[in-house]
Amino acid sequence: MFDIQKADQKAMEMIAPAVKEAEEISFFTTERVMEAFREERVSEAHFAGSTGYGYGDRGRDTLDKVFARALEAEDALVRPHFISGTHTLTVALFGVLRPGDIMLAATGKPYDTLDEVIGLQPNGDGSLADFGIEYQQLDLKDGEIDYAGLEKALEQPKVKMVFLQKSKGYQDRPTLSSKEIGRVAQFVHEIRADVIVMVDNCYGEFCERHEPTYYGADLMAGSLIKNAGGGIAPTGGYIAGRADLIELCSYRLTSAGIGRESGCTLSILRELYQGLFLAPHVVLQAKKTAMFAAAMLEQMGCECAPAHDAPRYDIIQTLTVGSPERMLAFCKGIQAGSPVDSFVTPEAWDMPGYDAPVVMAAGAFVMGASIELSADGPIKPPYIVFLQGGLTFESGRLGILRAIKEINDQD
Numbered sequence: 001m002f003d004i005q006k007a008d009q010k011a012m013e014m015i016a017p018a019v020k021e022a023e024e025i026s027f028f029t030t031e032r033v034m035e036a037f038r039e040e041r042v043s044e045a046h047f048a049g050s051t052g053y054g055y056g057d058r059g060r061d062t063l064d065k066v067f068a069r070a071l072e073a074e075d076a077l078v079r080p081h082f083i084s085g086t087h088t089l090t091v092a093l094f095g096v097l098r099p100g101d102i103m104l105a106a107t108g109k110p111y112d113t114l115d116e117v118i119g120l121q122p123n124g125d126g127s128l129a130d131f132g133i134e135y136q137q138l139d140l141k142d143g144e145i146d147y148a149g150l151e152k153a154l155e156q157p158k159v160k161m162v163f164l165q166k167s168k169g170y171q172d173r174p175t176l177s178s179k180e181i182g183r184v185a186q187f188v189h190e191i192r193a194d195v196i197v198m199v200d201n202c203y204g205e206f207c208e209r210h211e212p213t214y215y216g217a218d219l220m221a222g223s224l225i226k227n228a229g230g231g232i233a234p235t236g237g238y239i240a241g242r243a244d245l246i247e248l249c250s251y252r253l254t255s256a257g258i259g260r261e262s263g264c265t266l267s268i269l270r271e272l273y274q275g276l277f278l279a280p281h282v283v284l285q286a287k288k289t290a291m292f293a294a295a296m297l298e299q300m301g302c303e304c305a306p307a308h309d310a311p312r313y314d315i316i317q318t319l320t321v322g323s324p325e326r327m328l329a330f331c332k333g334i335q336a337g338s339p340v341d342s343f344v345t346p347e348a349w350d351m352p353g354y355d356a357p358v359v360m361a362a363g364a365f366v367m368g369a370s371i372e373l374s375a376d377g378p379i380k381p382p383y384i385v386f387l388q389g390g391l392t393f394e395s396g397r398l399g400i401l402r403a404i405k406e407i408n409d410q411d
């Protein structure tokens, strides 16, 4: 029988050096966020919000500037009107691409929810394909960017965008570091200065000292119910990058001719500001929770990526638990270890778009917020649980311990 108490103590020792490094990163990124607040002279008046058309909403416009500084970008568009990460990415794609352009994905197939946005099987729903925007894809080669393939693809003058997904998402592949994204951006821009390097930055924010935009990505987008909302934002998304591209995105978000001038914020601004303030710290909590999970499961002989002591470029942890029963047991424990809906037992179900039943565990204050402790995955070999989030390390550690107890009982 696996001795959970002993493994818990051992895991805490195992992760200590990596935790120390993660704390240094959080200290570094917190300083940048604080500097952004100070430079933009944020005050109580910025939290007031607006109604109706939302003209002259100073709090909204200043939030854009604070985010731009925090994310090391020329400009940013931060809005509660973005309903999800997918919607935010959609606005960015439609914002800058035009009929006849080619969108080139260079990290393999993008996140599943983008299939229909791109129009992999056009059906008249208004996908990019419906509007004459062509999609091409380069798969990773042993987890690395295919630079030779990229150089060849860029010979097509119609390539307008190189699209990169930083996080592994629900794939079994390494997450790209911001630096590696920077290398791709430089490579692309040396061949074709006019090509937009866009990054799906979901789950990536504040995991490293610098964001992809710092290293030369032109545009990136993410969700506020993941890292960048610090567990406080109840909804929303952001796009950050080159000012001219952000302006184009603003016309797609609202209307041509209106752009970012309109869009009321009701009473949400305080939460968006406070969420950003907390984001580096909350990301640290999630990273520590992920490290702890890896250290525990490694002691059980499971394959974990990243390993407990490896660098982390996003908050996702994959745990190969090895059987359907163990997947369900683990998720049951995570659910029981949540502050909300702790009494329910997650069951696998046939989710549209997946070739195997999917199990999901989450008991969050914000519905579906995966910056809060959550675990999920399609029930198929090799039986990988995707774990992410944790608003506090203490609750994250407790959740993992509970999940492992469920596996123990199952075994």
Ligand SMILES: *Cc1c(COP(=O)(O)O)cnc(C)c1O
Residues within 6 Å of the ligand: 084, 085, 086, 087, 111, 113, 165, 167, 168, 169, 200, 201, 202, 203, 223
């Ligand atoms: C979560 C996620 C998305 C989509 O965000 P939703 O808010 O679920 O629509 C896109 N890409 C990646 C890498 C993600 O992790």
